[in-house]
Amino acid sequence: MTKKIYVVGAAILNEQHQILASKRSDDRILGALWEFPGGKIEPGEDPQTALKRELREEFNDQIEVGRQAAPTAIKQYDFGEIHLTVYYAKLDTHHFDLIAHSQVKWCDQAELMQLHWADADLPIAKAIAQAELGKAAF
Numbered sequence: 001m002t003k004k005i006y007v008v009g010a011a012i013l014n015e016q017h018q019i020l021a022s023k024r025s026d027d028r029i030l031g032a033l034w035e036f037p038g039g040k041i042e043p044g045e046d047p048q049t050a051l052k053r054e055l056r057e058e059f060n061d062q063i064e065v066g067r068q069a070a071p072t073a074i075k076q077y078d079f080g081e082i083h084l085t086v087y088y089a090k091l092d093t094h095h096f097d098l099i100a101h102s103q104v105k106w107c108d109q110a111e112l113m114q115l116h117w118a119d120a121d122l123p124i125a126k127a128i129a130q131a132e133l134g135k136a137a138f
């Protein structure tokens with residue numbers, strides 16, 4: 001049976017309604033593709049707690065988590081079935097230590113669609129590119 005892998009990502013917004021995209025380091029699975037920073041939900045964790053933990057681990061940053069940005073996206077790989085859920089978020093700190101990424105980029109909505117996203121991220125990036133981000137802010 002395919003292994004289901006539950007993953008959370010953060011669509012981090014700034015005050016100009018830009019979204020933070022992050023490029024996975026070359027040496028990781030799906031290396032060099034753009035994604036929403038985050039990672040796998042650990043057993044017993046709720047998605048919001050997992051997302052806050054991952055952002056501490058990956059950027060050394062604290063975030064606040066808002067509402068889900070788009071429907072959960074599912075993508076099959078030979079290593080398992082990724083179930084990716086992305087939440088809007090905002091930063092309480094701005095360290096951006098690049099531990100798992102080679103690059104981060106603040107994007108306006110049109111710029112989001114110019115990046116080479118991981119497959120599961122693409123429908124979510126499209127939904128965010130068309131969303132009313134003023135309403136997503138919190």
Ligand SMILES: Nc1nc2c([nH]c(=O)n2[C@H]2C[C@H](O)[C@@H](COP(=O)(O)OP(=O)(O)OP(=O)(O)O)O2)c(=O)[nH]1
Nearest residue numbers: 007009029030035036037038039040082118120121
């Ligand atoms: N973090 C993240 N992972 C994503 C996204 N889209 C996508 O397909 N993935 C995949 C890549 C990985 O196979 C999996 C998440 O693993 P990860 O390597 O980022 O998470 P992790 O830190 O918990 O894992 P690990 O390195 O400890 O194994 O989900 C995304 O937008 N963000």
